[in-house]
Amino acid sequence: MKLSLFGVGDAGTRLVDKLLQAEVETGRNFTDGNVLAFNTAAEAFGETDTLPEERQILIGDTHSAVNQYVEPDADGPDTDTASATSRDHSPGVAGDPELGAEVADDELPEIRRALDLVDDTEVDAAMVVAGFGGGTGCGVGSVLLEELKSIYEIPVYVLGALPAADESDERAHTAARAVRTFVPLADAVLPVDNDAWARSTQPLTEQYDEINEMVATRMLSLFAAGESDPATVSEMRIDPADVMRTLAVGGLSSIGHASIEVDTSDEGLLARLMQLLGLAEETPDTQTDAATIKRLVRSALNSKLTLPCDIESTDRVLVILSGPPSDISRKGFETGRYLLEEETGTVEVLAGDEPLPNASEITATVLFSNVTDVPRIDELQERAVAYQREQDADTAVIDTATSIEGATAVAADASTAAPDDESDHPFEFHGTEEQQENGDAHGGDTVSPDADASDESTATDTPDGDATDGSAADTSADSDTATEDGDATTAAATSSDEHE
Secondary structure (H helix, E strand, C coil), X not given: CCEEEEEXXXXXXXXXXXXXXXXXXXXXXXXXXXXXXXXXXXXXXXXXXXXXHHHEEECCCCCCCCECCCCCCCCCCCCCCHHHHXXXXXXXXXXXXXXXXXXXXXXXXXXXXXXXXXXXXXXXXXXXXXXXXXXXXXXXXXXXXXXXXXXXXXXXEEEEEXXXXXXXXXXXXXXXXXXXXXXXXXXXXXXXXXXXXXXXXXXXXXXXXXXXXXXXHHHHHHHCCCCCCCCCCCCXXXXXXXXXXXXXXXXXXXXXXXXXXXXXXXXXXXXXXXXXXXXXXCCHHHHXXXXXXXXXXXXXXXXXXXXXXXXXXXXEEEEEEEECHHHCCHHHHHHHHHHHHHHHCCCCEEEEEEECCCCCXXXXXXXXXXXXXXXXXXXXXXXXXXXXXXXXXXHCCCCCCCCCCCCCCXXXXXXXXXXXXXXXXXXXXXXXXHHHHHCCCCCCCCCCCCCCHHHHHHHHHCCCCCCCCCCCCECHHHCCCCCCCCCCECCCCHHHHCCC
């Protein structure tokens, strides 16, 4: 499957760079160079290794409210208060999604010129990569997403990160707004929950590169399957249409991943070759292939999902087996598919393989599409509601608007109530209407407990949720204090992403 990638913000830029690195390392060319990265601060561009310079698009550099350089603070900001105290001194839009949307609106001609560098006729789908907790990821990302949806006839997906639980309520508020924006607009949204990946024994800032790598591995195993050597014969080759059909139901999606080593000794290879040529009978070991695949698929189900969820709430499932062709059989496929039907309760289970003759392991990648039972999303919404109520109490402003006001409508002071005019704007959150149609904010059939539509809209859709941009595994990577450049996780330090 061919994808065009659009990084947004510091974290989105870094994650796209990591995806390109993985593309080179694995020999899976799934972008054909159709990549762009948009940012309101130039710092992250200097930390990339693979992203071509001509694909790095700086926007907002002439906007009076956008900071391009910030003197580093030797002591570093506090994680919970930085976004509120140092926003005026942070690079880029400083975590303000309203400003991010305004900048994107002003820079639409420049954005459209950059989009001409991407050949959408050569790809099967497009993907916006952004942090949900930041101003550039949430603000610019929403405008870019709507622009892509208006000009492309191919599916447009979103890959993004959720802020960690110990990050500020402000960033959680922005992330909740991002979810409410992206889910109705995108063909599918694939969030990454940093809390599921981070180890408590180590600072999150030291885990960015590792988390980015894990995300890149899963994304390539899913979307780049079959791009290494299309000529290799397979049992059931995965097709781009299989991935698109699985994601066609929309909503939130999650990915599981597991692998097992295979016998790569000369003896083992010779035995498999003779069996393939019919010169030797199958041994008991090869006859247990189906049982091995079943264990592997079960391991993928029990692995750390990119978005922890109840897999029984999924609509559709896709499993991809990658590895030596001799170790992947049709019987193994059927066994793995039957297990998935049992565990998820859905009969819409697709399967395909990616033959890798020189691989030393078999990998199972499982995609769960339109999952609706996602505790992390419910938690974000609850925090957003509580945060908005606090802000309303502090400012004596009660705003029940269901959409965020962007470039043309927002007042200069983003902390004030949204104007009455909520006419067409790309930064729309589709609050009450979408909830009535789709259920809760994650596209499911249920409604979040103890929060009516107006409460959730108030909490997630009023223009003062400005936290910074993280990325699908790097939300805090966007910060001026981030210490890693391969940070794909959503930022532990609240202010680390403030310039997003």
